[in-house]
Amino acid sequence: MRDISFKEKGLLMNDGTFQKQVIRRTIAKLLIPFIQLFGLYIIAHGKYSAGGGFQGGVIIGASVILYAIVFGIEDSRKWVSQKLSDILNSTGALLFGVIGLLCAIAGGMYLEYSELIKENPRLASYLGIYAVEIGIGITVTAVMITLFFETARRTDD
């Protein structure tokens, strides 16, 4: 009876041994969604309060690093694969550059957001800054993940 309830909670492994590091695994599982939500809040809310793409990206990256510390790098690579983080590395910087280029195509200077929508330059600036912050957030998140995953020593080297 007892064994089943432990199994249901994922604490009893298939080979009959109990899972190690229960406390930090539980705490990490509990905290990571909130950390990521806070990071997204900081990115999206940078226009009204402290923060922005860089800070929010660092916080989201830190949540993935927390997962990697607790569950191991191999397991966390199943969540954020090497290919995904490599692609995201450049996606954010590319998004920033493309927004700047769109401004130039719309008739302004590079990164002059107010030229994007001629009738409402303030809305255009608002949206331009929003997109740029998201771009910064994507690149910073991916680079922080990459820096940790490539720097930390793995079991195979």
Add this chain to the structure above:
Amino acid sequence: MIIDFLLLLFLVICAIGAVYFKDLLSSTMILCVYSLVMALVWARLNAVDVAITEAAVGAGITTVLLIAALSRTKRGEEVRSQKSEKKSITVHSLFSLLIVIATGAVLVYGTVDMPDFADPEAPAAIHVSPRYIEKTYEEVGIVNIVTAVLADYRGFDTLGEVIVIFAAGICVIFLLRKRVY
């Protein structure tokens, strides 16, 4: 006012401790505390954007990355050989002391002309800042002036910063990734 002095004093103590300890993991932890106190100092100066950056980057990510780097090197500092262990006052060490004292004196002399701590009349606060404070909402349409300056007025600067971060990631991939041929 007293809390500012205490925070700055604690910063100096942390900095000395980080240099003093031979165990690099201890030094890393002290640097983490240093960044956290520094974030408090920024918050005291009403620079909340810098404070949140310092707390997230300085106290959070940098500590983890330094520990990750430590996992690839030795944890302690290199023990010096017996020869340099002798504590004798040579001309070389006297000369070094003289240079350090002279540099410190020049730096202290330089602080005499600096504006007071958190002075609203400081040159940095009266030159271009009023322009941003008055015109940001009108021109950019967002209320956080720091974000407006970073993403709009100095957009090129921020683009450069993002490229630098991107380049750091690419360099780490090229240098440290285990390639499978």
